[in-house]
Amino acid sequence: MGKTKLFFLEHQPRRGRMFFKNLYKKKIGDAQKSVEIVTTYLFPSRWFIAALHQAILRGIEIKIIMPKKTDRWISDRANYFYIDKLNRMGIKFYLQKEMNHAKVMVIDGREGLIGSQNIDLLSLQYNVEAGVFFSNKKMVDDLKKIIDKWLTDCEIFDPQTYKKRWFDYIFAVALKFLKIITFPWNIL
Numbered sequence: 001m002g003k004t005k006l007f008f009l010e011h012q013p014r015r016g017r018m019f020f021k022n023l024y025k026k027k028i029g030d031a032q033k034s035v036e037i038v039t040t041y042l043f044p045s046r047w048f049i050a051a052l053h054q055a056i057l058r059g060i061e062i063k064i065i066m067p068k069k070t071d072r073w074i075s076d077r078a079n080y081f082y083i084d085k086l087n088r089m090g091i092k093f094y095l096q097k098e099m100n101h102a103k104v105m106v107i108d109g110r111e112g113l114i115g116s117q118n119i120d121l122l123s124l125q126y127n128v129e130a131g132v133f134f135s136n137k138k139m140v141d142d143l144k145k146i147i148d149k150w151l152t153d154c155e156i157f158d159p160q161t162y163k164k165r166w167f168d169y170i171f172a173v174a175l176k177f178l179k180i181i182t183f184p185w186n187i188l
Contacts, residue, residue, distance in 0.1 A: 048124065094157070110135060111140065
């Protein structure tokens, strides 16, 4: 077994350490071919949506793997609100049949991140989170194999089969209002 270089990231927003925010912005901004993300909950900040949108405009392929159904009904509604919105930007969503709490990002098949953070406001704005970032080829290849296996067990999100319900429209307004009240500097 050989040695490798790892970067341990400690995200502590209250102490001014916004390492995950900075890492996501930089790595998504520097991507040349692809970005693959695995998350359980999707309630992204405006800066995260902007980073993804800029990558799409540059022709970067973005795949996000999420559970079809989480352990919380309210999280499912938020997830589908953002899945529908981001899918229209060109992001491909892959829905797993089973609950998966993995938090992963792979950039261009050559850099990887494994951590405790979801793509949500709590994880990226308030919570103390930790992760490991690496560019070791063997480690990234192993992580890619795991992601590829998960992709074979997923169904691709199809907006035609996702039917918004009447409460989704009310929920969307409530979600925006909650985001403004709770996180006024992060207006949707």
